[in-house]
Amino acid sequence: MSERRSIGSVLSRLLLVDLFKGLAVTLRYNARALVEARDGADPTQAIYTAQYPKERPLVGERWRGAPKLNNDPRTGESLCIACNICALVCPVDVISVGQANREVRDGEKRKKKKVLTTFEFDTSRCMFCGLCQEQCPTLCLELTQEFELAVESRAGLVWDREMLEKGIHVVTYKK
Ligand code: SF4
Numbered sequence: 001m002s003e004r005r006s007i008g009s010v011l012s013r014l015l016l017v018d019l020f021k022g023l024a025v026t027l028r029y030n031a032r033a034l035v036e037a038r039d040g041a042d043p044t045q046a047i048y049t050a051q052y053p054k055e056r057p058l059v060g061e062r063w064r065g066a067p068k069l070n071n072d073p074r075t076g077e078s079l080c081i082a083c084n085i086c087a088l089v090c091p092v093d094v095i096s097v098g099q100a101n102r103e104v105r106d107g108e109k110r111k112k113k114k115v116l117t118t119f120e121f122d123t124s125r126c127m128f129c130g131l132c133q134e135q136c137p138t139l140c141l142e143l144t145q146e147f148e149l150a151v152e153s154r155a156g157l158v159w160d161r162e163m164l165e166k167g168i169h170v171v172t173y174k175k
């Protein structure tokens with residue numbers, strides 16, 4: 001029985017059965033697309049391949065992608081209070097928060113306050129577990145739905161505060 005099965009699998013490999021099965025699926029879809037186009041259907045409806053990057057795929061609601069450090073939309077000031085919690089909870093140590101004590105005005109008074117100076121996020125080692133955003137007390141650190149993180153150099157994978165506040169630049173391609 002096992003001998004018969006092994007002869008069958010050898011024959012199937014020799015005759016490229018899997019390859020022809022794959023081609024049959026492709027031809028079946030192409031034939032359907034041609035029929036739909038002939039019958040006046042919208043030609044784009046007959047395309048089964050994802051047309052990325054002209055059409056951006058919808059990612060899941062809970063997708064965790066490019067990091068972003070949100071500012072207060074009213075004042076433009078950083079919402080980050082430099083508490084360092086995100087860096088402490090990160091299991092792979094990819095966040096580095098710089099802070100300094102500065103004198104700030106509070107009405108008539110002046111007081112010392114810890115403020116954010118620098119923020120570094122190494123996207124190359126991040127595993128997008130979401131612990132940092134979950135623990136952020138001001139909800140300013142967010143893992144957005146943007147997924148285009150590829151860059152040409154290793155250095156570009158470490159994002160500084162400016163880049164984190166600006167967010168990822170999404171290129172829009174025309175159809
Ligand atoms: S998503 Fe996870 S691995 Fe990435 S920075 Fe946040 S805590 Fe660290």
Ligand code: SF4
Nearest residue numbers: 080081083084086136
């Ligand atoms: S946990 Fe939030 S507020 Fe605290 S340092 Fe990180 S980003 Fe800033």
